[in-house]
Amino acid sequence: MADANMTPQPSPAVQQLLRRHRFRVVELLPWIAAIAVFYLFPGYRLLATQVLVLILFALSVDLIVGYAGIVTLGHTAYFGTGAYAAALLARPEWQETLWNVGAQPLVGIAAGTVAGALLGLISGWIILRTRELTLLMLTLALTFLLHELAKDIDGLTGTLITGGFDGINFTMNPILGIFEFDPIFYSTNYWYAFAVLVVGFLIVRTIVNSPFGATLVGIRENVRRMHAVGSPVQRRMLMVYVISCAIAGLAGAVWVQVQDNVTIAVYEFELAGAILIMVILGGTGRLYGAFIGVLVYMILENLTETVLGTDPPYWELVVGGALVLTVLFAPRGLLGIGEDVSTMLGRKRR
Amino acid sequence: MNAVVDSGRPMLETRGLRKNFGALEVARDVDFTLHAGARHALIGPNGAGKTTFVNLITGALDASGGDVFLNGDRITHVSEAGRVKRGLVRTFQINTLFTGLTVLENLYLAVSEHAGVAARMLRPVGSRPKVVAEAMHLLEMLQLQDDAARLITELPYGRQRLVEIAIALALEPRVLLLDEPAAGVPSAESHIILDAISGLPEEIAVLIIEHDMDVVFRFAEKITVLVSGAVLATGTPDEIGSNAEVRSVYLGEGHHA
Numbered sequence: 001m002a003d004a005n006m007t008p009q010p011s012p013a014v015q016q017l018l019r020r021h022r023f024r025v026v027e028l029l030p031w032i033a034a035i036a037v038f039y040l041f042p043g044y045r046l047l048a049t050q051v052l053v054l055i056l057f058a059l060s061v062d063l064i065v066g067y068a069g070i071v072t073l074g075h076t077a078y079f080g081t082g083a084y085a086a087a088l089l090a091r092p093e094w095q096e097t098l099w100n101v102g103a104q105p106l107v108g109i110a111a112g113t114v115a116g117a118l119l120g121l122i123s124g125w126i127i128l129r130t131r132e133l134t135l136l137m138l139t140l141a142l143t144f145l146l147h148e149l150a151k152d153i154d155g156l157t158g159t160l161i162t163g164g165f166d167g168i169n170f171t172m173n174p175i176l177g178i179f180e181f182d183p184i185f186y187s188t189n190y191w192y193a194f195a196v197l198v199v200g201f202l203i204v205r206t207i208v209n210s211p212f213g214a215t216l217v218g219i220r221e222n223v224r225r226m227h228a229v230g231s232p233v234q235r236r237m238l239m240v241y242v243i244s245c246a247i248a249g250l251a252g253a254v255w256v257q258v259q260d261n262v263t264i265a266v267y268e269f270e271l272a273g274a275i276l277i278m279v280i281l282g283g284t285g286r287l288y289g290a291f292i293g294v295l296v297y298m299i300l301e302n303l304t305e306t307v308l309g310t311d312p313p314y315w316e317l318v319v320g321g322a323l324v325l326t327v328l329f330a331p332r333g334l335l336g337i338g339e340d341v342s343t344m345l346g347r348k349r350r
Numbered sequence: 351m352n353a354v355v356d357s358g359r360p361m362l363e364t365r366g367l368r369k370n371f372g373a374l375e376v377a378r379d380v381d382f383t384l385h386a387g388a389r390h391a392l393i394g395p396n397g398a399g400k401t402t403f404v405n406l407i408t409g410a411l412d413a414s415g416g417d418v419f420l421n422g423d424r425i426t427h428v429s430e431a432g433r434v435k436r437g438l439v440r441t442f443q444i445n446t447l448f449t450g451l452t453v454l455e456n457l458y459l460a461v462s463e464h465a466g467v468a469a470r471m472l473r474p475v476g477s478r479p480k481v482v483a484e485a486m487h488l489l490e491m492l493q494l495q496d497d498a499a500r501l502i503t504e505l506p507y508g509r510q511r512l513v514e515i516a517i518a519l520a521l522e523p524r525v526l527l528l529d530e531p532a533a534g535v536p537s538a539e540s541h542i543i544l545d546a547i548s549g550l551p552e553e554i555a556v557l558i559i560e561h562d563m564d565v566v567f568r569f570a571e572k573i574t575v576l577v578s579g580a581v582l583a584t585g586t587p588d589e590i591g592s593n594a595e596v597r598s599v600y601l602g603e604g605h606h607a
Contacts, residue, residue: 010486013454013498017482021474211462211478212471218459221448227410228446229460229521230434231468239469 021209030291031198038190045186046259051298052193053255056200058278058290060247063204065276066285067213068240069220071132073272074139075248077146080267081119082112082249084150084162087262090170093160103173105181109196109253116249117242124241128234140269147267167263181258189258196254200247205287207243216240217285277323283333292334296322358385360419361555362438362525367406367416369399369579376402378580379416384525388555391570393563395599399579400559401443404527408440409433420525437524441514443533443559447502453513454498457485460520485520492516492546508539515546526550528558532565544569567591 010018037048057079064070086108088094094102101107127138150162162168174180179188207213215236218226226233256262265271274297282293297319304315330337362384369377376399384390394400405411407418409430417426420438428436448456458475461484462468475482489495492512497505502513511531518526531547532540544565550556560566566573566587573590575582583593590596 010483011495011498013452014482014486016499017454017458018476018479021476206474207471209474209476210471211468211475211481214455214459214462214475215468217451218448221450222446224410224442225446225448225517226459227430228408228434228440228442229463229517230431231459231463232429232431236469 027288030288034194038187042185045190047298047302049186049190049193049258050255051294052190052197053251053258054275054278054294054298055291056197056254057248057251057275058282058294059201059204059287060244060251061275062279062284062287062290063207063216063247064241064244065279066289067208067220068216068237070128070237070241071136072139073136073269073276074141074143075244075275076267076269076272077123077139077143078116078120078245078248079252079255079271079275080143080146080150082116082252083256083262083266084252085111085115085249086253087168087170087256088161090172090257091168092170103170105172105175105192105257108172108257109250112253113246113250116252117246119249120242120245121238124238124245128237128241140272143267143269143272147264147269150267151264162262162264165264167261169261171260172257181260183260186258193254193258196250200250201287204247207240208287212236212239220285277319281322281326281333283335286333286335289333289335296334358387358555359422360384361386361388361421362407362557363419364407365417365419367403367418368414369402369406369411370414376579377406377413378578380576380579380581382574382581382584384555384557386555387552388557388572389570390555390557390572390574391566392557392559392574392576393561393566394576394582398576400576401529402579403576404440404529404557404559407527408438434521437522438527439518439521439523439525440527441518441529441531443529445502445507445510445514447510447513447517449502452499452501453489453494453505454482454485456502456513457488457516457520458482460517461485461488464521488516488520491519506539508535508542511535511543512546515543519550523554525555525557528556528560530559530561532560532562540565 034052038045041048057075061072061075064072089098089102089108089111091102123142127135127142130138151164153161154164172181175188175192179192181192182188208216215226215231218231219233219236223233252266255266278293278297279290280293281296282291283289300318300322301315304318308314326333332339360383364380364382367377367380367382368375380403392400392403402411406413409428413426417424419425420433420436423436425433425436425438448459458481459468462481465481465484467478467481486495486498489498492515494509494512494516497509502510505513511534515531528547532543535543547556547558547569558566558569570587572584573587574584575590575596577599582599583590583596585593
């Protein structure tokens with residue numbers, strides 16, 4: 001084995017690979033923007049909070065779709081399960097049975113994460129044996145199944161569990177017993193979502209920059225070759241799937257906690273499709289694509305609704321149009337366009 | 351020379367290896383032995399089942415019957431990745447690379463897998479410079495170092511073939527199966543591939559599938575002829591060259607030497 005110290009000047013390719021994980025100043029931008037939004041647009045804090053949570057959800061989708069190349073149209077199965085796990089724990093009627101810790105936010109997000117991971121392990125173990133269209137249909141089927149279950153379980157069991165279509169309303173306890181959730185100004189809610197996103201993002205960022213993350217890209221680029229270099233592909237895919245589902249579950253838990261209620265919408269196909277569109281809009285396999293995609297999608301939706309109204313839902317037309325344009329003209333997403341522009345500018349400067 | 355090779359212990363062996371696709375038999379009771387340090391060629395007309403045979407050995411295809419042994423161990427039911435871990439490595443007839451990645455990244459994936467660090471997820475790639483240095487070292491061995499930062503898609507086909515070989519070497523094979531390593535390479539460049547193959551470490555047992563008879567006779571100390579999924583003959587280049595049956599079914603069509 002060659003000793004790295006013996007080579008006086010490692011080649012640019014080697015340096016690039018060794019330094020890829022380093023933080024760059026530009027990476028502070030989204031976080032500065034997120035802090036600025038809180039103060040500049042106090043009227044939009046609920047929307048901004050939702051954006052933060054959806055970014056985390058989108059990151060979980062990007063991890064499997066963008067990095068490992070595992071297609072899914074049903075990641076709401078895990079998002080929704082995390083959401084219901086946190087919501088059920090926070091149900092006011094059950095607090096005494098749950099030693100009064102059920103409404104603790106951190107207990108809720110732990111439960112949501114574990115619920116997402118467990119469901120990911122069981123379902124992934126089965127559905128990851130398939131590929132492409134079959135896999136896509138199975139992820140979709142799982143979401144539909146859970147949607148029906150959440151909707152009908154009260155009727156089937158004759159007791160009030162999920163609240164069916166109406167869902168569950170609850171009140172979260174203060175975070176760590178100190179920071180109270182704030183249903184009017186959403187300040188605690190916003191910073192809570194912000195903090196969880198920072199943690200979730202750092203986890204995803206660490207993973208994609210690790211040797212494990214490199215193997216995910218290898219699986220996406222050429223599965224046959226991965227087998228031929230001795231990689232246990234199936235195990236790696238299940239591993240990343242469980243991690244992704246855990247993060248989706250975490251996002252689901254935060255989603256309901258900051259809004260004090262859960263509804264059947266967390267399992268709906270509409271959200272599963274939307275989150276995939278967001279990741280594609282922003283650019284798959286690029287981490288920050290999730291940030292841009294969610295932001296652009298949510299702003300487009302909101303803006304169109306404000307200007308043109310909600311009936312008919314013009315925003316679907318706008319978002320659909322944006323998706324078509326992206327897929328046709330910028331397959332690497334908005335971030336891909338940004339990369340091209342910066343490359344062009346860099347060339348001109350030289 | 352041949353006597354020395356023959357006295358080596360069998361590194362790779364197949365016994366009664368069979369494969370059917372429905373009624374179509376693509377491998378018929380193939381008994382084959384590759385000795386330690388061998389330079390062995392597998393030839394046969396198009397559709398003879400050469401690549402199928404490689405896929406059966408590597409586990410990319412499940413055999414319908416028979417067994418595969420590596421260094422005396424029965425590996426018939428070991429996964430493809432498991433066989434690679436045991437030192438059974440192949441290259442592909444058609445480049446099978448990570449086309450969207452750089453040449454160095456291609457090598458990195460093989461080296462990190464072989465070094466057993468590929469499942470680590472808590473520390474970045476850059477925290478293990480030795481693995482990256484080893485990937486670079488392999489590129490230098492095949493004079494690919496100047497292409498390290500280029501994407502596979504930016505490389506001429508012949509250089510891509512070299513990357514195939516570099517990846518195989520990264521896995522430190524005990525048995526190396528080269529599936530038409532010079533296929534698709536312009537003849538002006540093919541000597542680079544052949545030099546690389548001639549320079550392979552002696553201790554590796556090499557099985558080469560090749561159409562170019564000049565290459566076969568230059569490289570191989572032993573030749574097996576496969577026809578319609580069955581072994582027609584095995585012998586030294588001289589024996590195969592003078593085998594009337596082989597000449598009639600195979601060499602007669604394409605051999606003008």
